[in-house]
Amino acid sequence: MNKSNKLLTIILSFILIGLAACNTQDEQESHSTHGTDGVKMLEVDLTLPTKGSIDEEIKAIAHVTMDDENIEDADEVMFEYWKDDNKDNSQKIEAKHDKDGQYIFEFIPREAGTYHVISHVTARDMHTMPEKTIEVK
Structure with missing residues (x-):
């Protein structure tokens, strides 16, 4: 693998890790507020x-x-x-x-x-x- 392909692979890996972390945080916020905000008891x-x-x-x-x-x-x-x-x-x-x-x-x-x-x-x-x-x- 040449130098530019390695650099592209590293950059894409960081982008994917960042997107996965953001998605997990959004899901946690959604679950923690849904029970109190939209549900009538x-x-x-x-x-x-x-x-x-x-x-x-x-x-x-x-x-x-x-x-x-x-x-x-x-x-x-x-x-x-x-x-x-x-x-x-x-x-x-x-x-x-x-x-x-x-x-x-x-x-x-x-x-x-x-x-x-x-x-x-x-x-x-x-x-x-x-x-x-x-x-x-």
Whole structure:
């Protein structure tokens, strides 16, 4: 290989390495910002009192939003609840849509204990399941 061909090969090698490095950096920047900038997330603010009484109605509210806008047409909003650590005996009840993205569930506990409440919310091809507990005496 003559001197000019070696020089051309070295120059082309540096150019290819530089292009490959730029491409990798662009891909990393794209992956790191895509998750926070263009994707709207389904958000559910589950409201449940921390304490309740036997034989008194308890109300749970799931406020469903996406990009700070109320979701009035969720595909499904179900509340699941159970006492203490006995999830095998959980009950699922469909929530009632109220207004302003709020879905309501009411139940009356018949026994003292810790009740777990999960709101199963599906909307805009997303699903989320926030959980809270309430102490009933």
